Amino acid sequence: MSNRRDFMGMALGGFTALGGIGALYAMKRTWDPLPSVKAAGFTTIDLKDAQENVLVTEKWRGKPIFILKQSKEMVEKAKKSDELKRLIKIGDEYYMVAVGLCTHLGCIPGYDSGKQSFLCACHGGQYDSTAMVTKAPPPRGLDIPPFRIDGTKIVLGEEGPEYKKMLADGITMKV
Amino acid sequence: MAHFEKANSINEWLDQRIGINTIKRVMQTEYWIPKNINFLWAMGMVLAATFGLLLVSGIFLLMYYQPNTELAFDSVNYTIMTEVGYGWLWRHIHGVGASVVFLVIYIHMFTGIYYGSYKRGRELIWISGMLLFVLFSAEAFSGYMLPWGQMSYWAGMVITNLFSGGSLHADGLVEWIRGDYVPGQAFLGRFFMLHVLLMPLAIIGAIVFHFGTLRIPHVNNQDGEEIDFEESARLWKEGKRAESKVIPFSPVFLSKDVFVMGVYFILFFYLVFYHFEFAMDPVNFDPADGLKTPTHIYPEWYFLWSYEILRPFPTDPGLVAFGIAQVIFFLLPFLDRSPNVAPASRRGLFNFWFWALLIDMIVLTFMGKLPPEGIWSTIGLVAAITFFVLWIALPIITKLEKKL
Numbered sequence: 001m002s003n004r005r006d007f008m009g010m011a012l013g014g015f016t017a018l019g020g021i022g023a024l025y026a027m028k029r030t031w032d033p034l035p036s037v038k039a040a041g042f043t044t045i046d047l048k049d050a051q052e053n054v055l056v057t058e059k060w061r062g063k064p065i066f067i068l069k070q071s072k073e074m075v076e077k078a079k080k081s082d083e084l085k086r087l088i089k090i091g092d093e094y095y096m097v098a099v100g101l102c103t104h105l106g107c108i109p110g111y112d113s114g115k116q117s118f119l120c121a122c123h124g125g126q127y128d129s130t131a132m133v134t135k136a137p138p139p140r141g142l143d144i145p146p147f148r149i150d151g152t153k154i155v156l157g158e159e160g161p162e163y164k165k166m167l168a169d170g171i172t173m174k175v
Numbered sequence: 176m177a178h179f180e181k182a183n184s185i186n187e188w189l190d191q192r193i194g195i196n197t198i199k200r201v202m203q204t205e206y207w208i209p210k211n212i213n214f215l216w217a218m219g220m221v222l223a224a225t226f227g228l229l230l231v232s233g234i235f236l237l238m239y240y241q242p243n244t245e246l247a248f249d250s251v252n253y254t255i256m257t258e259v260g261y262g263w264l265w266r267h268i269h270g271v272g273a274s275v276v277f278l279v280i281y282i283h284m285f286t287g288i289y290y291g292s293y294k295r296g297r298e299l300i301w302i303s304g305m306l307l308f309v310l311f312s313a314e315a316f317s318g319y320m321l322p323w324g325q326m327s328y329w330a331g332m333v334i335t336n337l338f339s340g341g342s343l344h345a346d347g348l349v350e351w352i353r354g355d356y357v358p359g360q361a362f363l364g365r366f367f368m369l370h371v372l373l374m375p376l377a378i379i380g381a382i383v384f385h386f387g388t389l390r391i392p393h394v395n396n397q398d399g400e401e402i403d404f405e406e407s408a409r410l411w412k413e414g415k416r417a418e419s420k421v422i423p424f425s426p427v428f429l430s431k432d433v434f435v436m437g438v439y440f441i442l443f444f445y446l447v448f449y450h451f452e453f454a455m456d457p458v459n460f461d462p463a464d465g466l467k468t469p470t471h472i473y474p475e476w477y478f479l480w481s482y483e484i485l486r487p488f489p490t491d492p493g494l495v496a497f498g499i500a501q502v503i504f505f506l507l508p509f510l511d512r513s514p515n516v517a518p519a520s521r522r523g524l525f526n527f528w529f530w531a532l533l534i535d536m537i538v539l540t541f542m543g544k545l546p547p548e549g550i551w552s553t554i555g556l557v558a559a560i561t562f563f564v565l566w567i568a569l570p571i572i573t574k575l576e577k578k579l
Contacts (some may be wrong), residue, residue: 062357
């Protein structure tokens with residue numbers, strides 16, 4: 001009698017647990033980003049038309065993306081301060097591509113093309129033309145989004161070899 | 176088939192079927208409340224009534240609100256506010272109610288702390304009350320997302336970002352919570368569901384539990400006196416009401432409650448009709464824009480103290496401090512090592528502790544609103560550290576406390 005009850009109890013408990021786990025998995029999956037949201041997570045930008053020292057703002061995954069084609073003078077400056085590694089080289093041109101959110105508290109910095117630097121109005125953080133931080137409080141330069149170079153275009157959201165190298169060298173962190 | 180006699184009244188008919196007289200006796204006429212209390216003991220029913228107002232106003236708002244990122248802002252600010260007859264009334268009751276309910280919760284909490292109403296059998300009252308505080312916080316936050324203004328969007332961004340755990344960079348978890356890389360349709364949809372169904376259900380359940388935890392230990396009194404409820408109840412029922420130390424919950428105590436509620440509702444509706452703007456942040460009257468951050472992002476006033484505990488520290492210690500601040504109040508019955516149930520004024524160092532905590536949290540609240548610059552940062556940091564020093568000191572000073 002007791003064995004039979006134990007068996008019934010265990011069978012009920014087992015199936016209930018199984019159903020519970022199944023239900024939890026279904027609930028977790030329902031909260032996952034939708035395939036359409038995931039698919040919209042890639043943005044292709046043609047850098048061909050970008051002009052030197054003119055900031056272009058694009059949108060990727062709902063976040064602003066800064067694109068700044070570097071002038072000769074800016075490249076020289078970047079070479080001197082060893083920040084060339086932050087730039088993306090396509091052909092003979094260098095481009096700064098970064099997520100336009102201050103690494104301090106996520107405000108959007110503004111670009112001053114005269115001073116060739118970014119200023120975040122929230123707490124006074126500053127970045128140079130390679131988006132490296134030059135004045136605290138931001139803890140690091142602007143983050144570089146995952147990218148893959150495709151001719152004169154870059155595909156944001158895909159991880160190309162150039163991006164993987166940047167990650168490995170600790171130039172940016174994953175966003 | 177059970178045996179039923181013909182009933183002579185509706186009451187008798189109900190009593191035969193669901194034992195309504197027993198329910199009335201257990202929950203009202205023989206649920207005893209001490210006489211030795213003051214108006215602060217009415218805060219529980221004030222909260223219940225405010226929750227009722229939030230529920231009713233919410234039901235009417237729900238009929239016109241559109242949980243869609245394209246339509247939400249206009250459905251609140253245009254449809255409900257200008258087109259729907261008396262739509263403004265429900266919105267202002269809902270907005271003012273959401274703000275005021277936290278003021279009363281804090282008064283209710285600090286009354287409990289002052290009179291020691293969280294120990295010697297009353298631990299579960301305190302813990303279920305803290306659970307309600309957490310649920311109300313989640314309810315307030317999810318509701319704040321719904322008008323889909325700039326503050327909704329950016330508060331949603333910043334608060335969900337907390338789940339990345341600082342240096343852990345658990346961005347996958349954050350994206351899972353949002354259902355998107357940034358707050359969007361999936362985010363609005365799920366917070367709408369949480370706000371109008373899951374959280375209210377949980378709150379109602381927790382309120383029932385909170386009331387249940389009161390029934391056996393009974394409410395505390397102004398002197399923390401241990402009352403022989405059976406003896407006092409006997410005196411009351413024998414008609415020796417002057418000698419009895421208790422009164423029945425209903426109708427006697429409830430009539431006192433209703434008086435306090437009357438005064439409270441005069442103030443409440445004064446705010447609803449003439450000063451609703453304090454509960455409406457002007458920044459949230461700009462539609463959500465993911466490409467434009469407001470200059471200062473700050474939460475509603477009732478979250479400011481814990482926000483200020485997060486802010487003055489570097490990211491990781493800040494998150495740990497914030498996490499601890501959210502749960503530390505749950506532990507109050509166990510961190511207070513003194514057996515005394517008495518008002519703080521009779522408990523020596525604990526009196527100092529109580530007022531220091533209250534003042535510290537008010538300071539944190541003010542600093543949380545001010546921009547984190549110069550002297551304000553410093554005061555904020557000192558107040559945040561003081562908060563933790565006080566909680567570390569609590570077991571020590573209560574251990575040293577003399578038994579009354």
